[in-house]
Amino acid sequence: MKMETLARKGILRITSYVPGRSIEEVQKEFGAKRWVKLASNENLLGPSPKAVAAIQKELLHIHLYPEGPCTILRKAIAEKLAVPEGRIVISNGADNLILMIASAFVNGGEEVVMADPTFPVYTNVTQIMGGKPIKVKLRDFTHDLEAMFKKVNRKTKLVFICNPNNPTGTTISIKALNDFLSKLPRHVIVVLDEAYGDFVEEVFCPDGLDYIKARKQMIVLRTFSKVYGLAGLRIGYALGREDLIHCLYQVRDPFPVHRIAQVAAVAALNDKDHVLRSIQCVHEGRRYLYKELDKMGIPYVPSQANFIFIDFEKNSEELFLNFLKEGIIIRPGKVWGYPTFARVTIGRMEDNQRFIRALKKIYGR
Numbered sequence: 001m002k003m004e005t006l007a008r009k010g011i012l013r014i015t016s017y018v019p020g021r022s023i024e025e026v027q028k029e030f031g032a033k034r035w036v037k038l039a040s041n042e043n044l045l046g047p048s049p050k051a052v053a054a055i056q057k058e059l060l061h062i063h064l065y066p067e068g069p070c071t072i073l074r075k076a077i078a079e080k081l082a083v084p085e086g087r088i089v090i091s092n093g094a095d096n097l098i099l100m101i102a103s104a105f106v107n108g109g110e111e112v113v114m115a116d117p118t119f120p121v122y123t124n125v126t127q128i129m130g131g132k133p134i135k136v137k138l139r140d141f142t143h144d145l146e147a148m149f150k151k152v153n154r155k156t157k158l159v160f161i162c163n164p165n166n167p168t169g170t171t172i173s174i175k176a177l178n179d180f181l182s183k184l185p186r187h188v189i190v191v192l193d194e195a196y197g198d199f200v201e202e203v204f205c206p207d208g209l210d211y212i213k214a215r216k217q218m219i220v221l222r223t224f225s226k227v228y229g230l231a232g233l234r235i236g237y238a239l240g241r242e243d244l245i246h247c248l249y250q251v252r253d254p255f256p257v258h259r260i261a262q263v264a265a266v267a268a269l270n271d272k273d274h275v276l277r278s279i280q281c282v283h284e285g286r287r288y289l290y291k292e293l294d295k296m297g298i299p300y301v302p303s304q305a306n307f308i309f310i311d312f313e314k315n316s317e318e319l320f321l322n323f324l325k326e327g328i329i330i331r332p333g334k335v336w337g338y339p340t341f342a343r344v345t346i347g348r349m350e351d352n353q354r355f356i357r358a359l360k361k362i363y364g365r
């Protein structure tokens, strides 16, 4: 029987997510001995040492199922953010929470508004549910909330706002978000993805927590993959009004977060030193990279995240191969429709300096 007949309608047409190349994958192909991955916006300082210690202790208990609702971690997040536990749901990464949101709210044929380009998982999950992604071009590399509002209609169910936006690192303003929310009909839920929120310096950038405390029709996404340095463990959480969060629990796996991730996240959440060092590293790296790119006359989009979207003004796929020869993995912009751009993660100062040295060599400047 044909797979088109067996599979659910539309499943075979879903545009699959293309992740950044991993070190394991490229090191066989390219000769470099030391690799630095600047392709997936991980924390190059590594995990919190306290999280590593907690993991080592927990290893002896992995014969036991994890605690399903992640009660201890949820309590720790609730205390830190001063929100009731009922407004928090934890799962195995923000990716999984995005899928849960689509599973809980998007009926076949409903529309989901998002920016273009933005985090591609929003498109994937919409298509999985038989919904229709409605993409609205960025203006000046930033969400154009007015244009997005014009796309909202009776069929709209969700609006994804990635703030800061991946891949551009730009943020919306509090005023733009408030204007947008004030006009939005009640059948639409806003999903504010704050995966990179910890790195923001811009004072007029909204904080999703304020909207959760005000019980707006919004779900805010956060992750332990970025500032907390736990991307390999897959853990993140969503905040929202109790009735919205209840719907997410309805579609949640019984044990989505393993024991190791739960204890590591609790330890990382309490490791203020590591969080501060990680934020400082990104802020310093951002300034250093701006300075060097300015000197070389290479344009970039000023970023509020732990990555920079750089316009190399030449085919970035070729550039990507040249960087691989130098042992550096970046993310070419073709997937987002920007073939001369690449997204480069801000690393430790030695990683940033290595990137700039390689760039000078490749550019011959």
Ligand SMILES: Cc1ncc(COP(=O)(O)O)c(C=O)c1O
Binding pocket: 040, 041, 092, 093, 094, 095, 096, 119, 162, 166, 193, 195, 196, 222, 223, 224, 225, 231, 234, 235, 236
């Ligand atoms: C904007 C955005 N949201 C969500 C995620 C997924 O985060 P997680 O690692 O928690 O699945 C990413 C990952 O890079 C991201 O860039």
